[in-house]
Amino acid sequence: MSEQWYDQADTGLAGAGRVTVLSRADVRRCLATIDPVEIVRRTLAGHDRGESLLPAEAYLRWENSRGAYTRSIGMPGAVGPHHGMKIINASVSNPAAGLERAGGLGLCFDAETARVTSIMEAGLLSAVRTAAVSAVGVDVTGFGGAGSLAIVGCGAQGRMHAALLTRRLPSLRAVSLHDRDPAVAHRLADLLSRDDLEVTVHDKARDAVGAGEIAVFTTTADEGYVTPDWAHPGALLVNVSLGDLADETFLDAAALYVDDLDLVADSPRRPLGRLMRDGLVTRPSDGTAKPVDATLGGLLTGRYPSRGTARPHVVLNPFGMGVLDVALYGAIASQARHLGFGSLVDLG
Secondary structure (H helix, E strand, O other), rough: OOOOOOHHHOOOOOOOOOOEHHHHHHHHHHHOOOHHHHHHHHHHHHHHOOOOOOOOOEEEEEOOOOEEEEEEEEEEEEOOEEEEEEEEEEEEOOOOOOOEEEEEEEEOOOOOOOEEEEEEOOOOOHHHHHHHHHHHHHHOOOOOOOOOOEEEEEEEHHHHHHHHHHHHOOOOOOEEEOOOOOHHHHEEEEEEEEOOOEEEEEHHHHHHHHHHOOOEEEEOOOOOEOOOHOOOEEEEEOOOOOOEEHHHHHOOOOEEEEEEEEHOOOOOOHHHHHHOOOOOOOOOOOOOEEEOOOHHHHHHHHHHHOOOOOOOOEEOOOOOOOOHHHHHHHHHHHHHHHOOOOOOEEOO
């Protein structure tokens, strides 16, 4: 068979065309010119008003040669003029190999032709988006006046949450840290050191959690271990990672908030999704079991009321919405064009 057999089927018309490729350095420079928290806030509210498209995720899981949980998630979405997709891959064995746990690509599409117009490094943006959701959640659930913060899991996500929240909590005076690798926690403590902030590294996760009016979990745990008695009275527990919170911590919460109800219901691999599948947690309008009290977008638009600080504790469990990433990709791509960042590649 001729090596050029495919030439007979090639139309000769324009193929993929020109694509702008943005490195992490390009993304970082563009981030300095936008407000990710405000973009996330607007997109969450718009999503509640039906102004975005959020299809189901594609999820691929396997175990690598070390037997470690490894996965790839494809997250498409559309919001306003922006269409795109996040491809985020991760393995829990990456940190031991000197890599960030998660990394991937962000894609922007042309709304008319559906061609890919931009490809950007998505690891940094994923961490920024996740921390921005938590920051919006802290504000809209009524915890913006917290004086103490706990971070459990001090890797890339923990560092990003700490960097953002310590700048957005005006009354913050104390930060408690824990990581299964104490050196990682101490490195974050060094980054946070300033005269008006008391930073403590705890040997035990329970001690760190109990010291925080807000406790953020950014670990790689896939089984719940945090029981209700760990929490500071009236604390906000932000369950960013897969596991961490035990079932009873969800079920005993005075209020339970998520980013998107369909995402939760369609994801039984995560504890809250499993509780919904088993009928132990329901949507806000269903009074047959423990209800999710509100979505973040619903709180922002006023469709749901916030209960504020409440005992024994409040849980925020954002699963991660692709439309938030796509909104950020659109903003980054726009700034890159304006500022002349990135490399133009002709894919033919």
